[in-house]
Amino acid sequence: MYKNFVNEYEGFVKKFNLTLKNYVNMSDFPSLYKPIQYILSSEGKRLRPFLFYLSSKVYNVPNDKIFQLALSVEMLHCFSLVHDDIMDEDDLRRGKETIHKKWDLSTAMLVGDAIFALVYKNINELNNTKKVLDAFSKETINLCEGQSLDKIFESKNSISIDDYLNMIELKTGSLLSLSCKLGGILGDITEDEINKLGNFGNFIGKAFQIQDDILEIYSDSLIMGKSLGSDIIFSKKTFLTCLANELNSKKWNLLNNQIYDKDLNNYTLPKLREFFDKHGIKTIAENKIKDFLDQGLSCIDFLPKDKQLFFSNYIKMILERKN
Amino acid sequence: MYKNFVNEYEGFVKKFNLTLKNYVNMSDFPSLYKPIQYILSSEGKRLRPFLFYLSSKVYNVPNDKIFQLALSVEMLHCFSLVHDDIMDEDDLRRGKETIHKKWDLSTAMLVGDAIFALVYKNINELNNTKKVLDAFSKETINLCEGQSLDKIFESKNSISIDDYLNMIELKTGSLLSLSCKLGGILGDITEDEINKLGNFGNFIGKAFQIQDDILEIYSDSLIMGKSLGSDIIFSKKTFLTCLANELNSKKWNLLNNQIYDKDLNNYTLPKLREFFDKHGIKTIAENKIKDFLDQGLSCIDFLPKDKQLFFSNYIKMILERKN
Structure with a gap:
């Protein structure tokens, strides 16, 4: 029973990571979207979107709707991590260099801000x-x-x-x-x-x-x-x-x-x-x-x-x- | 004719500043809301909310609706100013010390983030x-x-x-x-x-x-x-x-x-x-x-x-x- 649960979690993470990885298009502004892609594709545990997935499963919300909104949940978390790491002067996050360390302060601030805007843009594509x-x-x-x-x-x-x-x-x-x-x-x-x-x-x-x-x-x-x-x-x-x-x-x-x-x-x-x-x-x-x-x-x-x-x-x- | 226009602008700014000044309640978290109040009540020219006011007047949008959404327009501008000043290491804004200078980097980052969230909270109080x-x-x-x-x-x-x-x-x-x-x-x-x-x-x-x-x-x-x-x-x-x-x-x-x-x-x-x-x-x-x-x-x-x-x-x- 519990083993099935862990399998479900792992299945969720696999599928979710694919969606998240392809969320941004890097072609236009690599100075902004390359670091956004970098943080979104880092190895997070996806505990927040998975918790949202569970609470949605309670009410039989359709999968496509769950996966779309789960993106905003995880992106909100990523936004807060990027800005948090600046404030705490952390060099490492999820086993990789933090954005302000690998790029610079301005990039990390703008990456956080832009991800925050994407959170809302993505929500607004749903109805009600x-x-x-x-x-x-x-x-x-x-x-x-x-x-x-x-x-x-x-x-x-x-x-x-x-x-x-x-x-x-x-x-x-x-x-x-x-x-x-x-x-x-x-x-x-x-x-x-x-x-x-x-x-x-x-x-x-x-x-x-x-x-x-x-x-x-x-x-x-x-x-x-x-x-x-x-x-x-x-x-x-x-x-x-x-x-x-x-x-x-x-x-x-x-x-x-x-x-x-x-x-x-x-x-x-x-x-x-x-x-x-x-x-x-x-x-x-x-x-x-x-x-x-x-x-x-x-x-x-x-x-x-x-x-x-x-x-x-x-x-x-x-x-x-x-x- | 043009004089009337300038009068209308000045009337708008006066009324708008009052609304904006009273927007946040500082009682609960002064560490966050005091600097938010500080930037929102600084002497801005309100050129963006006034431009929005004009474009709304073209379509006879009711005043109360204009004034509420104008808050989000100006707050979005303030959010970008606070973060911009960090990136540009500016000490002065609108004749006052910038937030990261008067307080510190973390405060200025969180103030920008929180104002950004308030922008959306405020929009969401309208319909459609x-x-x-x-x-x-x-x-x-x-x-x-x-x-x-x-x-x-x-x-x-x-x-x-x-x-x-x-x-x-x-x-x-x-x-x-x-x-x-x-x-x-x-x-x-x-x-x-x-x-x-x-x-x-x-x-x-x-x-x-x-x-x-x-x-x-x-x-x-x-x-x-x-x-x-x-x-x-x-x-x-x-x-x-x-x-x-x-x-x-x-x-x-x-x-x-x-x-x-x-x-x-x-x-x-x-x-x-x-x-x-x-x-x-x-x-x-x-x-x-x-x-x-x-x-x-x-x-x-x-x-x-x-x-x-x-x-x-x-x-x-x-x-x-x-x-």
């Missing part, structure tokens, strides 16, 4: 798109609000867990929420049920973000694949660091001073792990993930059992792939 | 917006293509006049073209007539850009109000510099080497003016402006004479304000 457009605009604004908070938090010493969770609901939750809502919108269900699907997306978004926060500290391979320095580790807020500060601010600050600017893999990370383990912070974070996933699933208990399974399988797949 | 949305997406993509060419041209020595005109049609023409077309779209006229209005916008966009190019060299006051260094003067392509290179590449390159890195106001500009005057380049540019304006006006000769006057008055007003 008022609610779809509303959802895209609303969640994009939420995304910007979340990213803005994230950047502001970097310059602050102390961020409460509540503020942190609010920020990741906006930053990570909004595109997952959008992906879930869109299936309901195309399925023409009630506003109330659409919102429940959206809430599911928000909860799993928070859960996945905390999972990422844990892996950033506990998985060597992930750290090594990214271009993180300890300054970024310390300025970027995570669930673990906010919790450490909230539970034991004095010792946490002392530790930060000790490990700042030290060798990341051989000194800093082991010290952080020791601290988080000793104070039960990792366990609290893991429980929070379970909690959010349960809350998310309870939002969609109005769906028939066999349809709920789409989403619990999705969660299972993501957690497995992240470990 | 398919053609409106199409026009916005298409012209935004044109704008990005134009900006991309503009940046690419900076790194090239020699750009032909044809390539330059093609670039400014995209970069400067697209939002003026959009503003003209929208009135026709709301007025529900034929596709053919909408395109004629759009072509008018493209032609006057090119004319105004060449006018700007001339003023950049010939008007002391403009230069002094901007933060231009001679490096920017030399890398940014203008109609005058492309023409100089096309007509007499050898002498032009010789001059560039002579005046590069010299005192801008006391040496470089006088030398440039001397060169452009001596080779008749300023005169050719001025004739080109007249030519584009005539071509633009001939695109809208299908309109009743009294409606054509809206647009000829608009041209007159802009040319006067620029001198």
